[in-house]
Each structure stands twice: as structure tokens, then as C-alpha cells.
Amino acid sequence: MDELELLKKDWKKEGNSFPKLSYNEIYKMILKKSSSIVKWIFIISILEFVFWVAISFTLKYTGFSDDIANVESNTTFIVMSIISYLILAYFFYRFYMNYRTINTTDNATTLMENILKTRRTVKQYVGFNLIAIVVSVGVLLPYFINQDPEAQTIIENATANGELFKFYAGIIIVTLLMLAAVIVILLLFYWLIYGLLLKRLNKNYRELKKLEV
């Protein structure tokens, strides 16, 4: 007999040897909480949204509050924050809608695609925040330098000594290094979390898609 036929024959017989769970045992199970990757993606994503909103509030209400109060009356700043809130709302809406379409009764490929779509939305949101950090630093830093009396004195001294170029080059290099460090740490963090969580899904998705045209 062909080996696979032998396996099939045995497989059917084996159906009788499984433990039989009672009505009550099954009932207890449906009251328990799921620990699926979708749930974890959802929790982590919510934490990401909260994290970025918290960062923007912390920056607003601590440390530089005086400076920020000055900046806040600036039209560019108002426009920038309105745009960023609109974008946050848009991302949150898309994330939620993606999450809602995840449905275990879809076929395997569609289910995986829907999960990856949710993940992609969050990825774009993180990307948006990283770009937003770079842009705000680019816009706000020159503004602070222009406004800050201390910075003005330094600039005047530097101009007198002919070291203006050195001063600006120093600021730009330090800022870029700090931004790069923050971005690398964050990306590494996301890569670790999602890399581990989605490793199996990605592998299976690639396997399913291998022959499809």
C-alpha cells in the first residue's frame, strides 16, 4: 500500500483515541482570554499611539513651556499641530478599521494579508512620527536660535571672532547625531517587537504566495 494511504487510514482510526472534552470543559474555555498575535499587535499598537501622543504633550507642558508659549502663537506652529492631529486621527481610524476586518473565517491568505495591513498602518504611523520629529527640529531649532537672547550673544561673539561657520556646523552635527541616535533606537525596538511577533506569519505568508502569479 502507498505510504500516504496508510497514513490516511491510520489518521481516520486515530479520531477515536482523542480525549473527549465535556460540555462544561468546553464552556470554561470560551470564557478565557485569547492570546493570539492579533491581540498582541492591537495592544502594542495602542501603546504606540499613546506613546507618541504622550511625547508631544510632555514636550508641550514641561521643560520648554515658556519658549513653547512663544512659539505657539506662531502661525506655522499652529498649522503644524493642526495637521499633525488630523494625521493622528486619520491613522487611528485606519488602524481601527483594519483591525475590525481581521476575521478568522477568511481564508488563510486573506487573514494574513489583513493582519499585515494593520501592521503596515502602524508602521506608517511610526514613520510619520519620525519624519515629524525631523521636520519639527528643522523648523523649530532656527526659530529658537533667533529668539533666544543667549544664543544671540553667542552668535555675535562668534561673528566677531569669525567662527560663525564653526558655531552652525557644531549645532547641525550635534542635532543630526542626536536625531540619528533616537531614530536608530526606536527602529531597533520596533524591529525586535514586530520581528519576533510576526516571524512565523511572514514565513507562512511567503510560503503561501510562492506559486501565485
Add this chain to the structure above:
Amino acid sequence: MHKELEHSFVELLEKHQNIIHKVCRLYTYDYDAHNDLFQEITIQLWKAYPKFRGDAKFSTWMYRVGLNTAITLYRKSKRRISTQDFNDVQFKISAEEYDDTEEQQLKLLYNAVRQLNDIEKALVFLYLEDKNYREISETMGISEVNARVKMNRVKTKLRTILNP
């Protein structure tokens, strides 16, 4: 209403629980993991049950959710220490039923299936359950032609593992 739904669900699941056991049999190798996956599939089925309209057979629907949970949603827990071999403990089939060579062959077969990846296991599972290519393609979300090609490759791979 909710109680009624719960009752009808648990009753149906009790009747068809073997489908979940079979999925667990392919994707887990010890007793705790089997129970873990069984529970997760049950939860996913229960979550999806309000959307189950009965236009598909309950059992067909279970295959889909069960496999989706096993290959997509389930997170293997790494904490587990007990790695008692499930084959040896739970489903030891009495030796008298088979002659030695057949039993030996089956052991090799199940070991070969273990070496397949998640998707290949899903295909073997659907093959063992006598599903046709249309059902396989609908469950996996791939074309029928692709299902056929992949299935043949899995069979070839199994034979290669068995007769190197």
C-alpha cells in the same frame, strides 16, 4: 439570547471537537501545547460564531478557523519545560492492531510529517481529511492549480523524507 448562543455553540463544539484535536495533533508535540492550541482555537471559534451563518457546514467552518489559528494567530509559548512526547503518552495505539512493520512505518510517517513547515502540514491535514482541491483552495486562499501543485510537492517531499 446570549445564553442560547453559548449553549448552541458549546453543544456543536462538543460534537465536532475531534476536528480541533486533529489540528492540534499536527501542530503541537506535547500535551500542554495541545491543550493550549485547543483552547485558542475554541476561543477564536467562539469569537467568530456570531458571524457564522450556517451557509457553510459547521465542520467546514471549523476547519478554516482551526487552521487559521494554528498557522497564523497562535503564539507558541516558549515557557514550557515539559516536553513529554505526545505520541508516546496520549495516543498510543494498541500494538496488537498492527504488525510491527506497519507500526514502524507509521511512526516514520508521523515523524516525516513533523518535518514539514506550517503550510505543508495544513495541506497534509486537508488531504488526510479527504478535502477536494476546490475546498483546499478556498480554505488556504490560493488557486486550485496552485493547491494541486503544492500538494504534489508535499507528497513528493514526504516520500523523499521517508526514502532518502
